[in-house]
Amino acid sequence: MNKTWFITGTSAGLGRLLTERLLARGDRVAATVRRLEALDDLVDTYGDRLWVAKLDVTDAAAVHSVVDRAFAELGRIDVIVSNAGYGVLGAAEEASDEQIRHVINTNLVGSISLIRAAIPRLREQGGGRVLQISSEGGQIAYPGFSLYHASKWGIEGFVESMAKELVPFGIALTLVEPGPTATNFVSGVVRPPTMAVYDATPADDVRRGIDSGAFPVTGDAGKVVDRMIEMIEEGATPLRLTLGASAFDGVHAALQQRIEALEAQKAIAYSVELDK
Template sequence: MDKKVWLITGVSSGFGYELTKQILEKGDIVVGTVRKDTNVQDFMRQYPDTFFRQFLDVTDVSAISDVVKNVYDKLGKIDVVISNAGYGLFGAAEELTNQEIDQIIATNLTGSIQLIRSVLPIMRKQKHGRIIQISSYGGQVAFAGNSMYHATKWGIEGFVESVAKEVESFNIGMTIVEPGGARTQFRYGSAQVANLLPEYNDNPAHAFLNMLNPENGLAAGDPVKMAERIIESVEVEPAPLRLVLGSQALEDTIQVLEERVRKFKEQREIAASTDFQE
């Protein structure tokens, strides 16, 4: 059986690491990107013929194109791309610095957009491909103290949903993965916290402090099972546009969307009042 070629960003920890581990175990080829030479040495030793490390900072747009080109030139195809690199930034909107805002947009949003744009010509030429964008149920549900994280996730979801319609005829499927809380370094290691202002103490904007403290209980999501569901989704036809992982994430999303629809329906008269009366 022909091995699939997977390109995955951010494989040194979290979902990226677990996805890479499982894909290599099933015998496929993974090109995994990292910013630093850490945590993937075991993959390089154990899978010298099927794991290929690439250094990449997804905020470097030209480097994204170079990596994609290198993968295609070396392996002749790219079957699946998992746009996984990203991080969380917590704090009230006015607590964030301009640099923190620019960095998370460049990483979570612009980096994901440019990765997808770079791979589309290859997948269109080879007449197949699957693109998986790791988002969050925070791409549908918003919490205080997470404004810029939500901005990047809501933004990338709109981008992917639009592009999915553009490339469907080329046999390219796109899936937005919306995990709930999981026991990964995203929550308990890589999350960044703004310089907090005392004015927001006892404010919903600082509720995330309880969530980030493992002593208050660990997240319900099992990253091993979540990775399994993501990998399985690649074989589903047609590609599911969204994949919510975690029972609480799904219930929260349904509740928020149902309330949003209810509020929209209440505006029918106002909306119609702005139409030309022919």
């Protein structure tokens, strides 16, 4: 059965590829971009099955307006995909205050605004799905990506809490967590000016690894979007969908380390309870 999807950040990367594959299989897509001409070729091919709107997710009022218009013009929307986002590569000290605000406003606040705008509409229609594109970086952390991780760890906490709030309304949320995937993500990464004090440090090692190609990028973007589509088709509602061997292994190791560290502190944790 064909579905209608609403997807942000569709000019490139996973958002563009997901849009292409959904249209090719007969679904309808409401796609948002910052430049309308970015999807002209798909509009020419698919006509009114592709609804396009200009949107910068950092503009909360615009987010609500575009979401309301999409539901009004298209009727039922089955799946909301919060995909718009980007990365900042550099030690936290190297970034400007404006760079910090913008990545948080885009990846975190923008995603929150989109989900909040969609929820009343999904509730009114009796349910629906929300896919939040996160990352393995929502559960693990690399030096040099602290600001990106701040946004992804933040949206993971928001979605996990909100998923529990929305159970009574038939609305399921899933965090999609790809590992390093062959898209244009790296080309869109913002890079603050480097500070010499960070030369030959862990943050610099990651930066150099990315530039040299030594940092492994093994995920297939096509397979990532296929697994997302399959999940929706199957009706599965996992809180998290971790995609890629790197993501699975990295998150698994991080969770094990956290459990071990937590268990080592059990006596200390219990020691601060009120005396009975």
